[in-house]
Amino acid sequence: GGPEVPPxxxxxxxxxxxxxxxxxxxxxxxxxxxxxxxxxxxxRTVILKGSSAYEPMLSAAFPALPQSGNWYFPKAPQVDRHxxxxxxxDSYERAATLGFRCAADHAAGPPGPLH
Known part of the structure; x- marks a missing residue:
């Protein structure tokens, strides 16, 4: 089978x-x-946190290579790791496994701790 994408x-x-x-x-x-x-x-390097749920698998033609996890980029699911x-x-990089988060202080709440 091919890669599996968990729910x-x-x-x-x-x-x-x-x-x-x-x-x-x-x-x-x-x-x-x-x-x-x-x-x-x-x-040029980007700093990434978390991990992708998508885990591509190696071809069956390479049975000697480890098959667990992402063969290209190891996971870092801990919030204190990157x-x-x-x-x-600039024009070459594309990845469906990357995202970004927009965040702001809540208008009615106290200011964030990292300002």
Missing amino acids: LADVGAFSPAGDSVFGVADLVGHVWQYTDEFRDEHT NRMMLMD
Whole structure:
């Protein structure tokens, strides 16, 4: 068979055990979260948190290679961990397994702790 895509987890399914230190739930699980980037004169890297639910499998033609997990990019489902992914070109990079989160302080609530 080919890659299997597991069903989506319900909102709050990993709360409170998977909440951040600030009590924010559902930060990881279905796509890699694009959180930041780094660039110098030689390289460009994005900082990713979480992991993708999609796990491509290697071909049966390569039985000696490990088949568990993502062969291209290992998971990091802990909210205090991240991975870096090197980018090749501004117009080349495409990935259905990456996402980003828009966040803002609630208008009626106190300001966020990281301002």
